[in-house]
Amino acid sequence: MRFACYVVMTAALVFASSCTTPxxxxxxxxxxxxxxxxxxxxWAAESSTLGGLLPKISSGRDGxxxxxxxxxxxxxxxxxxxxETATVSxxxxxxxxxxxxPGENP
Structure with a gap:
């Protein structure tokens, strides 16, 4: 259910951005x-490195x-x-x- 909320929220943000700034x-x-x-x-990804993937999340039904x-x-x-921090492609x-x-908060 939580994943569905993320998908709906992200889809709304990607497709309907008339009320907010880019x-x-x-x-x-x-x-x-x-x-x-x-x-x-x-895995705790650094938000600043996820920007390049944002156009990909809106491609296709399951992006x-x-x-x-x-x-x-x-x-x-x-x-x-x-x-340990890692960079993945x-x-x-x-x-x-x-x-x-273990026990660390995100």
Whole structure:
């Protein structure tokens, strides 16, 4: 259910930006994507590195979920220990983040 909320919120932000500034839309979409990635696999992506993926989340019917899964797959394959920051490549864009330490808040 939470994932569905992220998808709806992000889709609304991407497609209906007449009431907000472009910077606000980008921040909200990045935050939604970051939260979705964290919920999916526990990886805390740096929001500032997700901007390059925002156009990809609106492509196709499952763009948001596809990008979430791709980031998680890349993060898992990076082979870093919890707490270590890693940069992974997703659809040609670099995304930085890390798996949190046990008990650490996102």
């Amino acid at each position: 910077g606000m839309d980008t921040n909200l979409a990045s935050t939604s994507l970051r939260n979705s990635i964290f919920d999916e696999c526990g 948001f979920h596809r990008i979430t899964v791709e980031v998680c797959t890349a993060a898992r394959s990076a082979g870093t220990a919890p707490g 997703v659809e040609g864009k670099s995304v930085r983040g890390r798996f949190l330490l």
